[in-house]
Amino acid sequence: MKYINDTIVASASALVNQSISIIRISGSDTYSLVDKVFSKDIKQQKGYTLINGYIHDGKGNKIDEVVLACYKAPKSFTGEDSIEINCHGGILVTQKIIKLLLNLGMRMAERGEFSKRAYLNNKINLVQAEAINDLIFAENDATLKTAINSLGSFTTNLINNLSDDLLALIAQVNVNIDYPEYNDIEAVTDESMTTAVDQFLTKIKTIKEHSEITQIIKNGVETAIIGKPNVGKSSLLNALLKEDKAIVSEIQGTTRDLVEGKINLGDFSLNLIDTAGIRETEDQIEKIGIAKSKAIIAKAQLIILVVDGSKELTKEDYDLLKLIADKNYIIAVNKTDLGLKLQMEGTIKISALKQDINNLIQAIKNKVVTTKIDFNNELLLTNTRQLAYLDEIESNISQASEELKNGVSVDLVVVYLQKAWNLLLSIQGKDNQINLIDEIFKRFCLGK
Ligand SMILES: Nc1nc2c(c(=O)[nH]1)N(C=O)[C@@H](CNc1ccc(C(=O)N[C@@H](CCC(=O)O)C(=O)O)cc1)CN2
Numbered sequence: 001m002k003y004i005n006d007t008i009v010a011s012a013s014a015l016v017n018q019s020i021s022i023i024r025i026s027g028s029d030t031y032s033l034v035d036k037v038f039s040k041d042i043k044q045q046k047g048y049t050l051i052n053g054y055i056h057d058g059k060g061n062k063i064d065e066v067v068l069a070c071y072k073a074p075k076s077f078t079g080e081d082s083i084e085i086n087c088h089g090g091i092l093v094t095q096k097i098i099k100l101l102l103n104l105g106m107r108m109a110e111r112g113e114f115s116k117r118a119y120l121n122n123k124i125n126l127v128q129a130e131a132i133n134d135l136i137f138a139e140n141d142a143t144l145k146t147a148i149n150s151l152g153s154f155t156t157n158l159i160n161n162l163s164d165d166l167l168a169l170i171a172q173v174n175v176n177i178d179y180p181e182y183n184d185i186e187a188v189t190d191e192s193m194t195t196a197v198d199q200f201l202t203k204i205k206t207i208k209e210h211s212e213i214t215q216i217i218k219n220g221v222e223t224a225i226i227g228k229p230n231v232g233k234s235s236l237l238n239a240l241l242k243e244d245k246a247i248v249s250e251i252q253g254t255t256r257d258l259v260e261g262k263i264n265l266g267d268f269s270l271n272l273i274d275t276a277g278i279r280e281t282e283d284q285i286e287k288i289g290i291a292k293s294k295a296i297i298a299k300a301q302l303i304i305l306v307v308d309g310s311k312e313l314t315k316e317d318y319d320l321l322k323l324i325a326d327k328n329y330i331i332a333v334n335k336t337d338l339g340l341k342l343q344m345e346g347t348i349k350i351s352a353l354k355q356d357i358n359n360l361i362q363a364i365k366n367k368v369v370t371t372k373i374d375f376n377n378e379l380l381l382t383n384t385r386q387l388a389y390l391d392e393i394e395s396n397i398s399q400a401s402e403e404l405k406n407g408v409s410v411d412l413v414v415v416y417l418q419k420a421w422n423l424l425l426s427i428q429g430k431d432n433q434i435n436l437i438d439e440i441f442k443r444f445c446l447g448k
Pocket residue numbers: 069071074075076077084123
């Protein structure tokens with residue numbers, strides 16, 4: 001890691017020609033260094049003030065007229081002394097000023113270093129730092145809303161509440177073991193413990209369920225269009241995308257490689273993948289394509305199996321049905337414009353050629369339900385790292401619940417709860433060495 005004591009600089013706006021660009025500076029030498037190239041004395045400048053003047057090169061040459069936004073530690077985004085130079089937004093001007101500051105002894109900031117400093121100076125916690133990134137890269141309203149909630153106290157409170165729940169449980173067990181005579185505290189029975197652990201587990205599961213939906217909203221549903229050759233998979237892709245993306249022909253085995261496209265269905269989007277028709281073949285290239293199709297089936301979140309409705313099903317269709325039996329799938333009976341030969345329950349009838357696919361879109365929407373989430377006050381997390389920790393927490397709590405039901409004693413099972421509590425600390429980027437006993441004593445005022 002580069003030195004945390006360095007004074008760092010970076011352009012906060014894109015390096016394109018624009019009306020104003022912002023150069024961000026943070027660190028303890030900010031004022032003494034900028035003072036060397038600014039036309040007015042800023043050594044005594046107060047925080048949260050603006051000052052207008054010239055940046056010069058120290059040899060009497062003016063570079064630009066600017067406005068400085070001045071922050072004094074600890075009242076700044078990073079918690080350090082900080083200045084934002086609002087200069088004219090030419091690429092040349094911006095680069096000249098940055099070069100000048102580097103020559104004075106500042107260092108180019110690394111990616112995310114301003115936020116890293118805000119975190120290290122306790123201005124934001126890790127959950128909020130991640131929210132800043134999620135906010136910047138949000139592609140739809142729902143993701144934006146969860147990110148801004150996370151930047152506020154929303155997610156932090158959610159994690160804190162989970163920590164509190166767990167701590168209450170752990171504390172009760174510990175107090176019972178260590179201070180059996182301490183009668184302020186209710187004795188924990190195996191039964192009360194099992195109930196409490198199961199309640200906690202339900203809460204974790206609810207969060208996970210809601211979070212999966214937000215992941216779908218954030219990333220799109222990986223959707224594979226599969227089927228034997230010539231049933232109209234590529235035609236369907238084109239109809240869904242409303243463009244001629246994939247090659248369509250009456251020749252079997254037209255599509256060799258995967259063809260991808262994205263459509264927005266309102267609440268969520270589909271990441272569509274058109275695949276090579278699956279059949280037995282001796283063609284080496286087609287074989288590779290078919291292997292790719294099978295790999296995609298394995299990892300898709302939704303599968304659209306296309307069959308030709310103008311003919312009877314063949315063995316190839318039945319083999320594919322078997323292959324996707326335990327997946328999330330929809331069967332689209334295509335070519336209905338040619339007259340329907342095929343009667344199959346629970347299928348969706350379409351004509352890709354005539355772009356008659358609205359009932360398929362409706363069926364997809366029904367499969368991917370995202371509408372029941374209230375993004376303003378639900379139990380949810382959106383960040384991938386946080387969700388990975390949540391998985392681990394869930395497995396520890398499940399383990400605790402199972403062992404309690406198998407008659408393992410409370411004082412052994414509490415180990416899993418402690419592990420889960422440590423994982424919650426990790427989500428917040430807090431030191432795992434925070435003393436659990438200290439926390440427990442704080443809560444129960446045992447020293448009174
Ligand atoms: N010009 C500018 N705009 C910006 C930022 C910035 O750093 N500079 N931000 C950067 O991401 C975001 C706003 N976030 C910010 C968060 C905290 C502080 C800040 O100065 N906090 C001090 C003082 C708070 C107060 O007195 O109310 C503090 O927390 O001590 C500034 C911006 C978006 N817009």
